[in-house]
Amino acid sequence: MNPFLYSIPTKVYFGENQLGHLGPELARFGQRVLLTYGGGSIKATGLYDRVVAEIRKAGLVLFELPGIEPNPRVTSVRQGAELCKREKIDVLLAVGGGSTIDCTKFIGAGAFYDGDPWDLSTGAAKIAQCLPIVTVLTLSATGSEMDSGGVITNLETREKLGNGHPVMVPKVSFLDPTNTYTVSAYQTACGAADILSHTLEVYCNTEPDLELLDGFMEHLVRTVVQFAPVAQREPTNYEARANLMWASSWAINGFVVGGRRQAWSCHPIEHEVSAIYDITHGLGLAILTPRWMEYCLDARTAPRLARFARNVFGVDPALDPSVAAREGIRRLSAFYFETLGLKSSFTALGIDRTHFAHMARKACEGGTIHGFQPLDQKAVETIFEMCL
Amino acid sequence: MNPFLYSIPTKVYFGENQLGHLGPELARFGQRVLLTYGGGSIKATGLYDRVVAEIRKAGLVLFELPGIEPNPRVTSVRQGAELCKREKIDVLLAVGGGSTIDCTKFIGAGAFYDGDPWDLSTGAAKIAQCLPIVTVLTLSATGSEMDSGGVITNLETREKLGNGHPVMVPKVSFLDPTNTYTVSAYQTACGAADILSHTLEVYCNTEPDLELLDGFMEHLVRTVVQFAPVAQREPTNYEARANLMWASSWAINGFVVGGRRQAWSCHPIEHEVSAIYDITHGLGLAILTPRWMEYCLDARTAPRLARFARNVFGVDPALDPSVAAREGIRRLSAFYFETLGLKSSFTALGIDRTHFAHMARKACEGGTIHGFQPLDQKAVETIFEMCL
Numbered sequence: 001m002n003p004f005l006y007s008i009p010t011k012v013y014f015g016e017n018q019l020g021h022l023g024p025e026l027a028r029f030g031q032r033v034l035l036t037y038g039g040g041s042i043k044a045t046g047l048y049d050r051v052v053a054e055i056r057k058a059g060l061v062l063f064e065l066p067g068i069e070p071n072p073r074v075t076s077v078r079q080g081a082e083l084c085k086r087e088k089i090d091v092l093l094a095v096g097g098g099s100t101i102d103c104t105k106f107i108g109a110g111a112f113y114d115g116d117p118w119d120l121s122t123g124a125a126k127i128a129q130c131l132p133i134v135t136v137l138t139l140s141a142t143g144s145e146m147d148s149g150g151v152i153t154n155l156e157t158r159e160k161l162g163n164g165h166p167v168m169v170p171k172v173s174f175l176d177p178t179n180t181y182t183v184s185a186y187q188t189a190c191g192a193a194d195i196l197s198h199t200l201e202v203y204c205n206t207e208p209d210l211e212l213l214d215g216f217m218e219h220l221v222r223t224v225v226q227f228a229p230v231a232q233r234e235p236t237n238y239e240a241r242a243n244l245m246w247a248s249s250w251a252i253n254g255f256v257v258g259g260r261r262q263a264w265s266c267h268p269i270e271h272e273v274s275a276i277y278d279i280t281h282g283l284g285l286a287i288l289t290p291r292w293m294e295y296c297l298d299a300r301t302a303p304r305l306a307r308f309a310r311n312v313f314g315v316d317p318a319l320d321p322s323v324a325a326r327e328g329i330r331r332l333s334a335f336y337f338e339t340l341g342l343k344s345s346f347t348a349l350g351i352d353r354t355h356f357a358h359m360a361r362k363a364c365e366g367g368t369i370h371g372f373q374p375l376d377q378k379a380v381e382t383i384f385e386m387c388l
Numbered sequence: 389m390n391p392f393l394y395s396i397p398t399k400v401y402f403g404e405n406q407l408g409h410l411g412p413e414l415a416r417f418g419q420r421v422l423l424t425y426g427g428g429s430i431k432a433t434g435l436y437d438r439v440v441a442e443i444r445k446a447g448l449v450l451f452e453l454p455g456i457e458p459n460p461r462v463t464s465v466r467q468g469a470e471l472c473k474r475e476k477i478d479v480l481l482a483v484g485g486g487s488t489i490d491c492t493k494f495i496g497a498g499a500f501y502d503g504d505p506w507d508l509s510t511g512a513a514k515i516a517q518c519l520p521i522v523t524v525l526t527l528s529a530t531g532s533e534m535d536s537g538g539v540i541t542n543l544e545t546r547e548k549l550g551n552g553h554p555v556m557v558p559k560v561s562f563l564d565p566t567n568t569y570t571v572s573a574y575q576t577a578c579g580a581a582d583i584l585s586h587t588l589e590v591y592c593n594t595e596p597d598l599e600l601l602d603g604f605m606e607h608l609v610r611t612v613v614q615f616a617p618v619a620q621r622e623p624t625n626y627e628a629r630a631n632l633m634w635a636s637s638w639a640i641n642g643f644v645v646g647g648r649r650q651a652w653s654c655h656p657i658e659h660e661v662s663a664i665y666d667i668t669h670g671l672g673l674a675i676l677t678p679r680w681m682e683y684c685l686d687a688r689t690a691p692r693l694a695r696f697a698r699n700v701f702g703v704d705p706a707l708d709p710s711v712a713a714r715e716g717i718r719r720l721s722a723f724y725f726e727t728l729g730l731k732s733s734f735t736a737l738g739i740d741r742t743h744f745a746h747m748a749r750k751a752c753e754g755g756t757i758h759g760f761q762p763l764d765q766k767a768v769e770t771i772f773e774m775c776l
Contacts, residue, residue, distance in 0.1 A: 001630060003403025008396065015391025015647060211614065212631050212638070215607035223600045242389060243600050246646075250600070258634075259403060 001208055002259030007166070010146045010253070014175045014246065016238075019050055022093075022134070023058025025172045029132040030090020034063045034083060036104045038070070038096045042138065045182055051095055051136060063087050065107075068096065071274055071281070072103035074154045077117045081110025084131060094135045094170075098142025098194075101135050102150030105168040108133055120163065121152045127165035136174040139183055140244040141191030141282060143198060143252030145173040153275060159362075160275035162267070175249065177241035185232040189340035190282025192228035192244065196221055196332075197285040198251040201264040204293065204372040206304055209258045217256050218311040223247050225312065229339050265371035266292050269380055272359040277351055286336040287345060291386040293329045296373040297322065305329065346387045356384045389596055390647030395554070398534045398641070402563045402634065404626075407438055410481075410522070411446025413560045417520040418478020422471060424453045424492045426484045430526065433570055439483055439524060451475050453495075456484065459662055459669070460491035462542045465505045469498025472519060482523045482558075486530025486582075489523050490538030493556040496521055508551065509540045515553035524562040527571055528632040529579030529670060531586060531640030533561040541663060547750075548663035550655070563637065565629035573620040577728035578670025580616035580632065584609055584720075585673040586639040589652040592681065592760040594692055597646045605644050606699040611635050613700065617727050653759035654680050657768055660747040665739055674724040675733060679774040681717045684761040685710065693717065734775045744772045 013021055026033055033055055042048040055062050065080050083089070084107060094104035108131035110117030119125035137145045144150060149164030183191070203217045223243050230240035250256070269292075270284040297305060302321040309315035309328025319327065337344035346352070360380035369375040375383075401409055414421055421443055430436040443450050453468050471477070472495060482492035496519035498505030507513035525533045532538060537552030571579070591605045611631050618628035638644070657680075658672040685693060690709040697703035697716025707715065725732035734740070748768035757763040763771075 001403070001626060003401070003406055006400040006402055012394040013391070014394060015389070018391055208627070210631055210634055211627075212607070212611045212634050215610065216604055219600070219603035219607060222603065226599065238389060239596070239599075243598055246598055246600050 001210070002261055004257065004259040006254065008146060008169070008253050008255065010170050011172045012146065012175055012249070013172070015242075016176055016178055018174055018176060019054050019136075022051065022054040022136070022174065023060065026055065026060055026091050026093060026134055027058050029171070032061045032063065032088060032090045033093050034065060034080070034087070034089040034091075034107075035093045035095065036065045036068055036080060036100055036107065037094070038066075038068045038100050040066065041182070042095050045179070047095065047136070047138065047179060051093070055093075063089060068100045068103045070099050071153045071160065071278060072099045074118045074121065074152050076103050077106040077110055077152060080104070080107030081113070081117045084108070084111035089131060092131050092133045094133060095138065097137070097139030098144040101133075101137075101144035101170070102142070102152065104133055104135075105130065105144070105150040105164075106152055109165070109168060118152075118154060121154075121161040123163060127163070127167065130165070130167040133168070133170045134172045135170045136176075136179065137245065138179045139187065139191055140180055140241070140248040141194040143195070143248050145170055145175065146249040146253040151271065158275055160271040162271065175245050177238055177245050180241050180245060181236045183235070185235075185341070187280075188228060188231050188244075189336075189342050190280045190286070191248065192224050192282070192340060193286035193289070193336060193342065194282040195224050195244070195248050195251045197266055197289050199256065200289060200293075201266060201371075202256050202260060202262075203308065204296065204301070204304065205260050205262050206300060206372070207260055207262065209260050213256050213258045215311075218308070220247050220251055220256070221312045225335055232340065263369050263371045265369055265375060268369065269363045269383065272363045273351070275362075276355050276359060277349070279349055283342055283349075286342045287387050288383065290329050290333040290336070291383050293332070294326075295379065295383050295386065297325050297329070298373070301325075301372060346384070353388075356381050360384065389598070390649055392645065392647040394642065396534060396557070396641050396643065398558050399560045400534065400563055400637070401560070403630075404564055404566055406562055406564060407442050407524075410439065410442040410524070410562065411448065414443065414448055414479050414481060414522055415446050417559070420449045420451065420476060420478045421481050422451045422453060422468070422475070422477040422479075422495075423481045423483065424456055424468060424488055424495065425482070426454075426456050426458070426488050428454065429570070430483055433567070435483065435524070435526065435567060439481070443481075451477060456488045456491045458487050459541045459548065459666060460487045462506045462509065462540050464491050465494040465498055465540060468492070468495030469501070469505050472496075472499035477519060480519050480521045482521060483526065485525070485527030486532040489521075489525075489532035489558070490530070490540065492521055492523075493518065493532070493538040493552075494540055497553070497556060506540070506542060509542075509549040511551060515551070515555065518553070518555040521556070521558045522560045523558045524564075524567065525633070526567045527575065527579055528568055528629070528636040529582040531583070531636050533558055533563065534637040534641040539659060546663055548659040550659065563633050565626055565633050568629050568633060569624045571623070573623075573729070575668070576616060576619050576632075577724075577730050578668045578674070579636065580612050580670070580728060581674035581677070581724060581730065582670040583612050583632070583636050583639045585654050585677050587644065588677060588681075589654060589759075590644050590648060590650075591696065592684065592689070592692065593648050593650050594688060594760070595648055595650065597648050601644050601646045603699075606696070608635050608639055608644070609700045613723055620728065650760070651758045653757050653763060656757065657751045657771065660751045661739070663750075664743050664747060665737070667737055671730055671737075674730045675775050676771065678717050678721040678724070679771050681720070683767065683771050683774065685713050685717070686761070689713075689760060734772070741776075744769050748772065
């Protein structure tokens with residue numbers, strides 16, 4: 001069991017009607033606020049107006065960067081970092097989902113960097129400082145509201161790169177489940193798949209670690225499996241939205257990791273797919289994850305996958321581990337593709353073999369991925385084939 | 389479902405061989421360190437020497453306050469606060485269990501208060517500021533290493549009072565399971581009972597809250613039930629000690645509470661017992677908790693207790709809720725008094741009816757306790773009778 005550092009300094013206002021705290025929290029960091037958001041859905045829901053009203057009430061100076069894309073672009077990061085420098089921004093306020101928050105993290109780091117902020121994604125330059133970030137979350141999925149990482153896409157180089165640093169962890173996040181009431185059934189499903197993937201990337205591990213965390217991860221999965229379909233059927237079900245929202249944060253804020261050391265597998269692979277095809281991250285993960293689990297299944301990994309099957313889906317404990325493991329994977333697939341109604345294959349998304357070799361090579365650019373099973377380029381191509 | 393604020397800023401170094409970080413972490417807060425500890429067991433284990441070596445390596449100035457009692461006394465708080473003022477202490481380093489850490493919290497707050505620090509326990513004065521606190525934990529029990537509270541005993545007034553404030557949350561805690569290898573089987577059992585009580589005070593609640601947290605609490609209990617007996621049998625079992633240690637922090641650091649609003653019941657009642665009899669807090673809780681659950685059992689609370697019985701002890705889901713609830717309470721009692729070998733009654737501890745009326749009156753001094761069931765003085769006396 002490895003030692004680990006636990007540090008989650010984000011302060012979270014969870015629940016309805018907490019926006020009254022927004023002004024004073026922003027004011028702790030300064031007067032000049034840059035509000036970042038996406039395509040304008042927050043204007044349609046009225047959240048934009050409520051946020052702006054709180055900023056005005058606190059007497060702060062407001063700047064805006066709208067139009068942050070899903071799979072956010074480095075062009076937005078550049079624009080935001082430039083604006084921060086020019087306007088001497090004190091604090092960033094990201095209102096949106098993981099894309100807006102991820103982009104805002106790199107804007108905050110870019111504000112302290114003289115070169116092209118893309119260097120902070122590639123690792124060509126080190127992330128050293130970041131403007132304080134406050135978030136108002138509108139989508140339960142990436143966990144960016146409580147973690148240190150973000151993923152940025154560069155359309156010129158056809159790259160989608162994740163990076164992070166503790167200085168980028170949001171200082172304060174507002175998690176109001178009612179702000180996700182307008183999330184579509186499709187996006188709710190993609191968000192659920194993202195949460196489950198974050199959990200399973202850590203859980204699918206043969207290294208011994210804390211039982212306390214193993215059981216918590218199983219309960220995270222059970223919670224998402226229980227409430228995502230409820231949120232799809234009843235978009236304004238507070239209990240369902242609240243459980244998904246808190247699950248999204250806790251799947252990836254660092255708590256579940258403990259001392260486990262292992263590379264993530266599905267995330268870097270999916271990033272190569274959505275870098276080319278611009279599909280929703282969660283959908284890509286839903287298609288890849290069960291195939292990856294199946295690819296990884298052997299005598300060494302079967303007990304772990306069998307435990308997952310038993311404790312999450314109630315698969316018969318008397319079954320042979322490899323049989324139970326297969327049944328667990330089948331139940332997970334059924335959850336994604338039957339219960340949540342997500343498309344179940346690359347073929348259904350119009351993705352064919354054209355870029356498999358390229359995407360697999362890019363996924364393994366840093367060498368073999370040492371995850372649940374080691375994955376080299378050939379292995380990733382095999383998993384892609386399984387996704388057809 | 390109520391809104392809530394989540395904020396746990398404590399940085400935790402979890403695992404073996406992390407003390408190399410102690411010096412730099414202390415130095416962040418200043419040069420003058422007050423080391424607080426208990427009866428000297430840390431000298432016997434060599435932990436004292438290792439801690440002092442790190443302080444010297446960092447070039448810090450060391451002051452010491454040894455002799456902090458179990459059920460720590462206000463006299464120690466007074467002495468420590470005085471020393472902080474006199475020596476212009478910058479940072480407090482508590483090395484020990486919950487008693488040492490609790491006492492250190494009130495020393496840290498007392499350093500900023502001109503009157504008698506007991507006022508900070510009674511509420512006669514408000515806690516406003518606190519010296520930064522770093523801890524090295526040696527007992528898995530109270531969770532004081534990651535929370536904002538503490539309990540202080542005043543032998544003159546025969547009072548044992550809990551109070552707390554976010555400024556008293558430790559900045560950094562070192563949780564090395566090997567530092568609990570020397571904890572006796574008896575103290576391991578008392579610690580386990582304390583962890584379970586923290587969890588059950590929150591879990592035993594009929595207010596709806598997040599399923600994510602309900603399941604986590606059930607897993608906290610399962611984890612303690614699984615590993616406390618292992619730690620008793622094999623004191624140097626790292627896995628068992630590690631699970632108990634991390635469980636102790638997470639049972640009470642605020643995470644499990646969510647938006648639940650409810651007064652704690654067993655803790656304030658137990659404090660009145662140990663204020664008079666100076667018994668180990670965890671032992672008092674082990675004796676009180678199952679009786680309290682039994683007292684609380686009625687048609688309204690049965691479903692909750694039945695869920696506990698099913699999910700923690702695997703009690704047959706087909707049983708009637710009140711039957712299942714009784715079986716769960718029986719299994720919890722068996723865990724405390726058979727598996728862990730704790731004494732099962734007040735009588736076995738030499739506690740008779742003499743002070744029942746006084747203790748019950750003190751427990752309800754602030755009015756009826758509005759917990760799982762409302763408890764007035766008469767109710768508390770009834771629970772005491774059940775403990776004989």
